[in-house]
Amino acid sequence: MSQEIHSQYDSILILDFGSQYSHLITRRCRELNVYCEMLPCTQKIAELSWKPKGIILSGSPYSVYDDVAPRVDPDVFTYGVPVLGICYGLQEMAWNHGGRVDPHDTREYGHATIQVLSTGNGNADALFYGLGNDLTVWMSHGDQLSKMPEGFEIIAHTASAPYAAIAHKEKPFYGIQFHAEVTHTACGKGIFENFVDRICGCQRNWTMETFIDKEIARIREMVGPTSRVIGAISGGVDSSVAAKIMHEAIGDRFHAIMVDNGVLRMNEAKQVYEMLSEHLGVQLTVVDASDLFLGRLQDVEDPERKRKIIGNTFIEVFEREAERLEKDAEAQEAQALSHGGAPGKIAGKYEFLLQGTLYPDVIESISFKGPSATIKTHHNVGGLLEDMKLKLIEPLRELFKDEVRELGKLMGIPEHLVMRHPFPGPGLAIRILGPVTREQVKLLQHADKIYVEEIWKAGVYNEISQAFAVLLPVRAVGVQGDKRTYDQVIALRAAQTTDFMTATWYPFDYALLSRISNRITNEVQGVNRVVLDVSSKPPATIEWL
Numbered sequence: 001m002s003q004e005i006h007s008q009y010d011s012i013l014i015l016d017f018g019s020q021y022s023h024l025i026t027r028r029c030r031e032l033n034v035y036c037e038m039l040p041c042t043q044k045i046a047e048l049s050w051k052p053k054g055i056i057l058s059g060s061p062y063s064v065y066d067d068v069a070p071r072v073d074p075d076v077f078t079y080g081v082p083v084l085g086i087c088y089g090l091q092e093m094a095w096n097h098g099g100r101v102d103p104h105d106t107r108e109y110g111h112a113t114i115q116v117l118s119t120g121n122g123n124a125d126a127l128f129y130g131l132g133n134d135l136t137v138w139m140s141h142g143d144q145l146s147k148m149p150e151g152f153e154i155i156a157h158t159a160s161a162p163y164a165a166i167a168h169k170e171k172p173f174y175g176i177q178f179h180a181e182v183t184h185t186a187c188g189k190g191i192f193e194n195f196v197d198r199i200c201g202c203q204r205n206w207t208m209e210t211f212i213d214k215e216i217a218r219i220r221e222m223v224g225p226t227s228r229v230i231g232a233i234s235g236g237v238d239s240s241v242a243a244k245i246m247h248e249a250i251g252d253r254f255h256a257i258m259v260d261n262g263v264l265r266m267n268e269a270k271q272v273y274e275m276l277s278e279h280l281g282v283q284l285t286v287v288d289a290s291d292l293f294l295g296r297l298q299d300v301e302d303p304e305r306k307r308k309i310i311g312n313t314f315i316e317v318f319e320r321e322a323e324r325l326e327k328d329a330e331a332q333e334a335q336a337l338s339h340g341g342a343p344g345k346i347a348g349k350y351e352f353l354l355q356g357t358l359y360p361d362v363i364e365s366i367s368f369k370g371p372s373a374t375i376k377t378h379h380n381v382g383g384l385l386e387d388m389k390l391k392l393i394e395p396l397r398e399l400f401k402d403e404v405r406e407l408g409k410l411m412g413i414p415e416h417l418v419m420r421h422p423f424p425g426p427g428l429a430i431r432i433l434g435p436v437t438r439e440q441v442k443l444l445q446h447a448d449k450i451y452v453e454e455i456w457k458a459g460v461y462n463e464i465s466q467a468f469a470v471l472l473p474v475r476a477v478g479v480q481g482d483k484r485t486y487d488q489v490i491a492l493r494a495a496q497t498t499d500f501m502t503a504t505w506y507p508f509d510y511a512l513l514s515r516i517s518n519r520i521t522n523e524v525q526g527v528n529r530v531v532l533d534v535s536s537k538p539p540a541t542i543e544w545l
Contacts, residue, residue, distance in 0.1 A: 005035060005398055006050035008214055010202040012036035013052035015043060017060030017070050017088050020538055023360075023501040024181040025056055025086070028192045030400070033204040037398070045075040054082040054200035057089025059179060063143050064091045064101050072096070082172035082199045084127075087141055090166065090175030099149030104160075108139040111184065114156045114164045124155050124167035126199050127174045131190045137164075138184035141177060172199055208407045212245070215395050219249040222393065226348035228329070229393060230322045231256040232314065233284065235264075235272035236423045238356030238396060241408040243282050245395050246354050248411070253348060255283045255325055259317050261310065262290030263297075263427035263436065266445040279414055285325075289317050297429060297436040301473075303545035306436070310426040315353075319389055322350035353390035357397050358404065360500045401465075402498045421452075421466045422500075430545035434473035444471045446524045447490045454516045455494075464506045467494040469520075470533070470544050478528030480521075487528040490520055494533075495542045503537040 005011070012029050016022040016038050029036040041057070055076055062069045072092050076083060085093040091101045114135050116128045128135075135156075145163040148154070152173075156165035165176045174195070180188040196202045223229060229246055233239045233256045246254045256276060260269045269286050276282045296309050326349055396404055401422070408418040428444050429436050448469040455461050470491040478485040492513075497503035517530040533540075 005037075006052075009035040009206050010053045010200075011050065012054050012056060012196055012200065012202065013043075013048075014038040014056045014058060015041045015072060015076070015089075017041045017058050017072075017092070018062065019059035019086075019088065021179055021181050022058040025058060025192075026359075027400070027501075028181050028188065029196055030206065030403070031189070032193055032196055033206045034196045034202045035206040035398075041070050041072055043073065045073050045079050052081060053202045054084070054196065055079070056195075057083065057085040057092055059087035059089060059140070062088065063103070064088065064095045065143075077173070082195065083174070084195050085173075085175040086181065087177060087179060090163075090177055091143060091145060093173060093175050094145050094149040094152070094166070097149030097151065099145055099152070100147035101143050102146040104142060104144045108141055108144075108160060110139060112137055112139045112158050112161070112164075112178065114158050114161075114178070116156045116165075117154060119153055119155060119167075121153070121167075121169060123172060124153055124169060126172075127165070127167060127176075127191060127194055128155065128187075129194050129198060131187045131194075135187045136185070137176075137178035137180070137187070138182050139178050144177060174199075208403060208410055211399075212407065212410060215245060216249045219246065219393065219395065223250055223253070223352060226253075227352065228253045228255065228325075228348045228350045229352040229354050230254075230318055230325065230350050230390070231282075231354035232318060232356070232425075233258045233272065233276065234356070234423055234425055234427075235268055235275065235420075236356070237408060237418055237420050238358055238401075238404055238422065240276065240280065240356075240417055240420075241404050241411070241413065242354055242356040242395050243276060244280050244408070244411050244413055246393070247280065247282050252283065254354070255285065255350075256354075257318060257321050258284060258286045259314060260286060260288045260290055261293040261313070261427055261429075262438070263293065263429040263432075263441055265423065265428070266449045268423075275417060279417060285321070287317060287321055289313070292317070293429075294436065294438060294441075299435055301434055303430060306429050306545065307426055310429060314425070315390075318353055322353075322390060326350050351391055352393050354393050354395075357394040358500075359398055359400055362397060400498075401500045419462050421461075421464070421468070424543060430543055431468060432471045433544060434471075440471060443488070443524060443526050444469060444490075447471070447520050447527060450519045450523060451492060451516055454512065454519065458509070458512050460506075460508075460512070463496070464494045465497045465500070465503065466542055467492075467506070469493075472531075476529045478521075480528060485528045487526050489529045489531060490524075490527050491531050491533050491544070492516065493542070493544070495537065497537070497542075500542065501537075503542055505532075505534045505536060508532070 014025050026036050026038050114137050116133045152166045152168050155167045158164050161177055167174045180191045231243050243256050258272055273286055276284045293313055300306055405418050428441055432440050451469050472489040472491055474489055475486050476489050494506035495503040496506050520530050
């Protein structure tokens with residue numbers, strides 16, 4: 001899909017050197033209505049299938065003088081587009097132009113005030129245009145530039161960082177030692193706006209309003225006038241919005257399939273059927289494959305194996321269902337012909353599979369060997385069969401969660417569906433830390449239902465981005481009914497986020513937490529202890545597995 005996106009929108013390329021902030025650069029550009037895409041820093045510029053209007057080099061945990069330091073393709077600097085280096089990106093740019101970087105006596109971390117210097121050079125001064133002279137920024141570095149690269153000049157400094165920002169005297173190359181992408185840098189939005197707009201000349205036309213029409217047109221061209229699409233539906237906002245887009249694009253040639261894999265939330269299949277059929281008008285079939293999934297998950301504890309097993313089994317079930325639907329369609333056409341119907345009226349094979357993959361799924365499933373590591377394999381990105389017969393359509397693959405929610409509202413999907421908390425494709429299998437059995441699934445379903453009911457009753461559901469219960473692989477001693485118990489432990493997770501790349505934990509009212517804990521330990525047989533997960537992302541992920 002990227003090629004189509006880049007033919008329609010001006011784009012910024014972000015090269016990732018492994019910084020925990022890299023995805024925030026993407027967010028800042030998107031917020032300015034400029035499309036951007038992140039690729040590993042090892043990307044060869046000559047191999048790009050599209051030409052960006054500008055390139056941003058991210059930060060990194062490495063030092064440029066290390067033997068194992070990640071290196072940018074030198075062709076970046078002869079490609080003919082503006083380049084902005086952030087923190088490590090500045091140092092890598094300087095290193096490529098004859099500068100020197102050394103470790104600093106003390107690590108500079110936290111707020112700092114930079115003094116912007118007016119050079120009288122319009123090109124060099126463009127990055128800080130209109131932002132003032134004394135700016136509060138966020139520093140996070142242990143190395144710093146000790147020798148200026150050839151052809152560059154200083155455009156900002158601090159008391160401890162003489163090269164806080166540099167610019168080439170003639171070429172549109174800029175480097176900043178601070179992190180403009182984090183909210184702690186108050187002028188960050190203005191810096192990115194100057195770069196993508198004033199320096200790169202990007203058209204700021206990346207909006208969900210324009211995305212809808214262009215994506216529907218792209219799908220129609222891709223699918224053609226007769227082919228059919230089968231849709232992987234989980235009931236979450238991602239797959240529901242994807243289903244709505246597909247239905248708008250090709251109508252009844254789209255058939256949604258929800259696989260009951262035995263690890264759904266309580267009454268999930270019934271609720272999703274009513275939701276999509278009644279509210280969205282989408283054709284939906286629910287396939288009960290719980291025995292197949294649970295049989296393959298038996299005695300499996302490793303989270304990556306669970307994801308691979310579930311991803312592969314999903315595709316098998318979808319392909320089998322597509323074959324069944326195709327035979328039904330052929331039978332309907334034969335019947336229509338026998339009654340004098342026009343040939344080809346019910347033509348078309350099921351050749352495509354719709355999935356609600358998002359951009360964070362892609363980022364977390366790709367190993368940026370220069371130098372980030374894979375966080376986890378998403379079942380709909382890294383868990384697919386290599387010999388899969390169906391061709392994938394992923395209309396949301398370039399979008400963040402908040403963009404998907406905006407898209408859903410624009411398409412008329414009811415707010416309670418748009419704001420529904422995400423539910424992973426592997427379901428409760430990755431919320432059961434240990435072997436997955438029917439008994440464990442039933443226990444977790446009950447605890448999770450109580451949890452969600454209580455946050456709805458308290459009126460805080462929409463303040464939380466994702467809330468769920470996790471069944472831990474430990475037992476704890478308790479006292480219930482004056483008897484000693486040795487039962488299982490439930491962990492409660494509630495995350496607040498906009499893009500699901502970073503998250504904080506939700507600060508519950510203590511009285512609400514007490515009600516939730518009391519209900520779970522009283523009503524769920526086999527649980528005697530409830531704990532609260534107060535981890536942010538990073539260092540944790542939102543899901544436990």
